[in-house]
Amino acid sequence: MKTTFTPDIAALDELARRPRKPWRVSLNRSKYLLLLILPTMLYYVLFKYVPMFGLVISFKDYNLFKGIWASPWVGLKYYKMFFESPDFYVLIRNTFLLGFYKLLFGFAAPIILALLLNEVKNAFFKRFVQTVSYLPHFISNVVVASMVLLFLSPSSGVVNEFIQWLGFEPINFMMEAEMFRSIYVISDIWQNAGWETIIYLAALTAVDPQLYESAKIDGAGRFKQLLYVTLPGIAPAIVIVLILNVGSVMDIGFEKVFLLYNPSTFETADILSTYVYRTGLQRGNYSYGTAIDLFTSVINLAFIVTANWISRKTSETSLW
């Protein structure tokens, strides 16, 4: 393997300007620290960076027996195959819409909940609500998906029992493609809204109480205080979370979709990662699946960079 060395001009400059201990000294001083960080870096290299190099198989005809490096190159064959596939448009649409609805409804819920909690004067009750609302965050996706399937079951689910009690026909929720996104988003809010209030509640405690005092003196009621003191106070936190969420719109967790969908809802539920699993991994089309993996990673990176760029241009808050 060839290695290339590009000198870091700025660093060299700095070295030249002020007298510094040679890097050998710095290395020697850090030897115990380097020993401490070794397992961590080994993890990142072995389980994060080596797989990134494994992405080259999307440009190759991967053969299990030849291995990654010996398989023949095929250029963009698998990318063309994906872009020309009839599934392409459906997958992009499903992934984007699911992420978009999650963002649209899931983003506001924790802010509202945090603002409500902030108005509670009774410390015990506040703590109780917090404790309870964080709880679903710790429940596994398998359990949440199981609960959804069992509660919505057309024959014995409690939701359908209620619908029948009201005098309607039972609905086979999990078989209706048009229900999937709502079910996914609602269960997602149930799981995460409480937990996501943490960052807003932290930002709320940092709002200067004197601001409320002066707002009161100026005759602002509770609602106006909320509008002119509280919201501007937590705006930076809101922007950061928004960037992160916009950045991960296309990056929907595989697990829950996989656990909730079935062939009759593929039409709306099948997203890039579940498709990669089915066509790439289960059917052994490793190169094709990897092409979609790389495509997804690039899209996700583009989203987060763009979100950060827009935020830096329009407000003073950004991730980097």
Added chain:
Amino acid sequence: MLISILFGVVLATLYPFIYMIAVSLSSDVHVLKGDVFLWPKGLNFRMYEIVLRDPHISRAYLNTILYVVVGTTFSLLISSAGAFALSKKEMFLNRTFTLLIVFTMFFSGGMIPTFLIVKSYGLIDTVWSMILPTAVSTWNLIILRTFFSGLPKEVEESGKMDGLTDIGTFFRIVLPLSKAVLATICLFYAVGIWNNFFSAMLYLRDADLFPLQVVLRNLVLEGQATANGATSIGGDQLIVDESLKFATIIVSTVPILLIYPFLQKYFTKGTLIGSVKG
């Protein structure tokens, strides 16, 4: 008004659990009639006896406990050591390491390359496949690093005076001072491994190694019976099936429900440390 909305939130969060517990503790007749809503009717623990006696479930339970204990210890040790080193700005190549780590939050090798690489390491169908591929979480690492950089320098320096190396300082001085944040990260790792379905699905074929989550999924989502006779009790198969499934869900969630409230005071603090500097 405010109180009633928040009470609604509490109810919406807890009711599913209350309902599942009530149904799983009720007698078949009442479950069949569909008149169980809040508390069990015809209280009995038969479902729990069946679940706990089932060889597949108890096997999976032990597997999960093994993965959680070994994995959490391993992850906690590696990440706290790594985070401590990263908190030392003077460490050789510190910035490079930090950049390499943060970059993985924004770009990844994806499912298939990761699978093939893990396979090439020979981890498929081993206990390690549940521990190594998810050993370090970047979020947890950042939380720990931020905490360690906030520790007063003087304390560590006193250790140095006594002739401790960085490794000695870390184990003898820094770790004992960091119990709250370690408890938080311990909880995060433990819950992550307890709930991990993805790794098991990708890397485990051998049913003897299956963790609870996989067995639960097979039981609930695919409707497979766990053991002969487990589902053949009672009149209506489907309904009894339901209380059996609820009982399994409760059994596999109870450890989290029990530990969690005690650790809550730690983890809110711990998470905030991380979010301050991100």
